[in-house]
Amino acid sequence: MSRLRRAEDMMGTMIAIDLADPLPEATLAALADDFFSWMREVDRRFSTYKPDSEVCRLHRGELPPAQWSDHLREVLDACARLWRDTDGYFDVYATGPLDPSGYVKGWAAEVASARLVAGGSTNHFINAGGDVRVRGCPAPGERWHIPIRHPWQHDGAYLVVAGNDLAIATSGTYERGFHVVNPRTGEPAQALRSVTVVGPDLAVADAYATAGVAMSMAGLPWLAALPGYEVAVVTEDGQGFRSPGLPEVPASIFTAPAG
Template identity: 65%
Template sequence: MGTAISLDVADDLPSETLHELAEDTFGWLREVDARFSTYRDDSEVCRVDRGELRAADASADLRAVLAACAGLWTATDGFFDAYATGRLDPSGYVKGWAVQVASDRLVAGGAPNHCVNAGGDVRVRGHDADGEPWRIGVRHPWDAAATCLVLTGTDIAVATSGVYERGHHVLDPRRGVPATGLRSVTVVGPDLGVADAYATAAVAMGAPGLAWLDRLPSPWQHAVVPPTS
C-alpha cells in the first residue's frame, strides 16, 4: 500500500493465536493492495479505469468502496473526488477503510485491544499492554523527528493528510490544480475510512476547509497546521 504498516495487539493471547491474527491482518491488507492499487496494471481499479471491467461486475469490496466514495463526494461538496486526477483513484478512502476493516476483523477474532497504524492513519481499540488508553502522536509537519500533538483514546480513528512527504499531491478538484492552503489536517472520529476522506477533502478545500470541518457533528474532531506563509 506504499507505506509501512504496524500492528500492536495488547491482548493476552497464545502466541499461535497472535500469529494467526497477524497473518490474517496483513493478508487482508495485501489483498486490498492487489485489488485497489493504481500502480498495478492487473488491479481491479486499473481494469475498471481502463474500461476492461464494469464496476457492476467488480468484487463486492470494490463496489462498496465506489459507493462510499460517491457518498463522500456528496458529503464534501465534491472536494473528495475519486476522479480528481482524471482517472479512478479511490486511494484517499481505501487505506483508511482497509485498516478500519482490519480492526473490525481483529475484534471479531478475539483481540479487542489493539492498534493498527498505516503510515500515520491509526485505528485503536481498547487499551495498550499496560492497561492504559492508547497514545497517538501526530507528526510535526515541519520536523519529521517531532510530534505536534498527542491524542489519547480507547476507540478512535485518526487520519492525517499532509504535504510534508509527497508535496502538494492533493488536488483541488474544482480548479484541477494542487491544493496549497493547508500544511496538514488531522481528523479524529469513529471510522478511519471516513476520517481519511475528510482529511483529504479539507486539504483540497484549503483554508475554507477549516470552516467545513468545524461544521462536522460530534464525534468528529480535527486539528490543522497552516502553511508556512
C-alpha cells in the same frame, strides 16, 4: 500469553500492528497473519500501480460492472456518498483516472480492525502509513498515545492524541508535496500543511482529511463543524487550529484561535 508487534512494507508505505491482548502466542500470530493477508488483498484490488488490479482494469474499460467485486462496489459507493457529503471536494477523479487511495487505506484498516475484534482481539493498534485505528488499551487502565507528525520536523510530533477507541487520519503536504488537488480548480491545494481528523471511523476520517486539504482555508469552518469528529489543522504559514473536543495529551505547540 504474549504481546505481538509486526510491520510490513506494502501499499507504498509501512503497515504495522500491535496486538496487546492476553491471548496465546499462536492465536496472536494467526490474527496478525490474517490482518496482513487482508491488507495485501486490498493492495492487489485497489492499487493504482499494479496493472492487474481492479482499479487499473476498470480505468482501462476492462472490468464491466457485472464483474466488480463486492469490495470494489462497496468502496465506489462509499466514495460517491463522501463526494456528496464534502460538496464534491473528496473526488476520486480529481486527478483524472480513478484513484480511491484517499479512502481505501483507511477503509482497509477499519475493516481489518473489525476482523480482529471478531477474531478475539479487542486491544490493538493499527498504523497504516500514518492513518491509525486503536481499540481497547495497551495495558489495563491505560490509553493508546498516537503522536501526530510535526509538519516541519521529520523526527518529531506537534501533538499527541490519546484514547481507547479512536480513528486518526492525517493528510498534508509535508511528505509528498502538493499532491491533493482541488477538484473545482484542477490545481494542487497549497494552503494547509497538515489536517488531522479524529473520530469513530478511519475510512471516513481519511476522506475528510483529504477533503479538508483540498478545500484549503475555506474548509476550516466545515472541518470544525464535522459531526462526531475532531480536527487539528496546521497552515502552510505556521498557524494552528484545534477543535475543543480533540482527545489530546497536553503537548501541542498550537492553540485554537480566539473567537
